[in-house]
Amino acid sequence: MSNSTSNAANNLDAFWMPFTANRQFKSNPRMLVSAKDMHYTNAEGKPVLDGTAGLWCCNAGHSRDKIVEAVSSQIRELDYAPAFQMGHPKVFELAARISAMLPNGLDNVFFTNSGSESVDTALKIALAYHRAKGDGARTRLIGRERGYHGVGFGGISVGGIVSNRKTFGTLLTGVDHMPHTHLPEKNAFSRGIPEHGAELADELERIVTLHDASTIAAVIVEPVAGSTGVILPPKGYLKRLREICTKHGILLIFDEVITGFGRLGASFATEYFDVKPDLITTAKGLTGGTIPMGAVICSSEIYDTFMNGPENMIELFHGYTYSGHPVAAAAGLATLDIYQEENLFSRANDLAPYWEEGMHSLKDCKHVIDIRNLGLIGAIELEPIEGKPTARAFDAFLKAYEKGVLIRTTGDIIALSPPLIIEKSQIDQIVETLRDVLNNLD
Numbered sequence: 236m237s238n239s240t241s242n243a244a245n246n247l248d249a250f251w252m253p254f255t256a257n258r259q260f261k262s263n264p265r266m267l268v269s270a271k272d273m274h275y276t277n278a279e280g281k282p283v284l285d286g287t288a289g290l291w292c293c294n295a296g297h298s299r300d301k302i303v304e305a306v307s308s309q310i311r312e313l314d315y316a317p318a319f320q321m322g323h324p325k326v327f328e329l330a331a332r333i334s335a336m337l338p339n340g341l342d343n344v345f346f347t348n349s350g351s352e353s354v355d356t357a358l359k360i361a362l363a364y365h366r367a368k369g370d371g372a373r374t375r376l377i378g379r380e381r382g383y384h385g386v387g388f389g390g391i392s393v394g395g396i397v398s399n400r401k402t403f404g405t406l407l408t409g410v411d412h413m414p415h416t417h418l419p420e421k422n423a424f425s426r427g428i429p430e431h432g433a434e435l436a437d438e439l440e441r442i443v444t445l446h447d448a449s450t451i452a453a454v455i456v457e458p459v460a461g462s463t464g465v466i467l468p469p470k471g472y473l474k475r476l477r478e479i480c481t482k483h484g485i486l487l488i489f490d491e492v493i494t495g496f497g498r499l500g501a502s503f504a505t506e507y508f509d510v511k512p513d514l515i516t517t518a519k520g521l522t523g524g525t526i527p528m529g530a531v532i533c534s535s536e537i538y539d540t541f542m543n544g545p546e547n548m549i550e551l552f553h554g555y556t557y558s559g560h561p562v563a564a565a566a567g568l569a570t571l572d573i574y575q576e577e578n579l580f581s582r583a584n585d586l587a588p589y590w591e592e593g594m595h596s597l598k599d600c601k602h603v604i605d606i607r608n609l610g611l612i613g614a615i616e617l618e619p620i621e622g623k624p625t626a627r628a629f630d631a632f633l634k635a636y637e638k639g640v641l642i643r644t645t646g647d648i649i650a651l652s653p654p655l656i657i658e659k660s661q662i663d664q665i666v667e668t669l670r671d672v673l674n675n676l677d
């Protein structure tokens with residue numbers, strides 16, 4: 236093992252890669268060295284069409300001039316300002332811009348650096364809110380099977396992906412889970428929102444009956460679950476969840492880390508589904524993936540509840556060194572400008588039917604057992620190879636990459652979420668590459 240500087244660039248040992256099969260990757264690395272608009276360029280100099288917006292985050296496309304300029308001039312002007320007891324103008328402006336994108340009443344924004352931090356922040360706000368109201372017995376948190384809420388202890392506790400939980404001890408106590416809404420036997424090959432399964436929201440009533448509402452602080456769900464392989468909410472499901480939460484005084488948290496900032500062809504899922512939660516967690520698209528930043532948006536009712544004590548007292552003992560970092564805030568503002576100037580959310584909405592046609596045209600390809608879509612999200616579920624779960628989809632991932640298209644796989648599901656600037660010809664390229672790849676899989 237050499238430590239020499241000349242060798243450093245070729246030495247892959249030191250970096251412990253996240254959510255990656257390190258040894259497999261390092262024996263055959265896939266390196267991306269630059270990016271512009273819809274494409275990466277890899278170390279071999281080949282263009283790779285981005286079918287996944289990085290990891291669901293580069294909604295405005297890559298290395299956009301406006302963001303590059305905003306970030307570089309910000310770092311020159313004000314590189315950092317203390318986040319506690321000090322402020323800088325851009326973070327206030329960004330908070331106001333975000334809240335203006337949301338329904339009235341979702342007015343206050345707490346900044347974080349990632350989706351995981353947003354989730355932990357939202358759960359903590361929910362607990363502290365009930366306590367501030369004198370309702371401190373409400374400590375239970377309810378998540379959902381197959382939910383993904385990042386990798387903090389709060390997020391994996393309310394999350395429902397077994398591999399992300401099983402090796403990490405006892406997690407948070409007082410957490411319960413609703414069933415997921417993936418019903419392939421009834422909903423396979425649905426276009427858009429599936430018809431069947433709204434009654435699964437009533438499982439929340441069962442949990443309330445078990446524990447009593449007076450012990451439950453919040454319910455957290457992804458309006459559309461992404462990481463776990465694209466699970467869509469059945470028609471009426473989210474409205475029903477909202478009604479049950481309201482009836483029992485339970486806060487509803489929408490984890491919009493992937494659905495926020497245009498992915499569904501609306502600003503947020505709350506707009507798309509016309510269901511208003513009490514808290515929203517975001518990250519990713521907020522800065523188009525350029526600089527890490529997340530945000531929790533909460534109702535003014537929640538915020539105002541905290542603003543009651545003595546004015547010289549800190550109201551919430553929570554925050555990060557980099558909450559509202561000036562460079563991230565500049566990136567966020569420039570990203571929101573691009574979304575607005577290029578009408579990217581309605582562009583995504585306009586493209587959604589074409590995307591849907593393309594996705595569902597793969598129905599008869601080898602091994603395909605389900606196709607799901609919404610907005611600019613697509614999922615193609617493959618029949619697993621017996622005894623080798625995930626292997627078939629991973630093979631598709633490698634083959635698509637060789638053919639110059641970046642896709643993402645989770646389990647035996649291919650998940651697609653291109654930047655919102657995608658052209659129809661590029662949708663065709665993704666679809667035709669996948670057709671070729673799928674029909675040549677073992």
Ligand code: PXG
Pocket residue numbers: 290291348349350351352354383384385386457461462463490491492493518519643645650
């Ligand atoms: N909530 C949701 C709904 C997410 O999708 C997080 C929280 C955590 O965000 P951070 O920024 O802490 O990673 C996520 C992240 C994939 C994939 O391929 C999805 C995520 C991250 C990486 C890969 O599906 N989602």
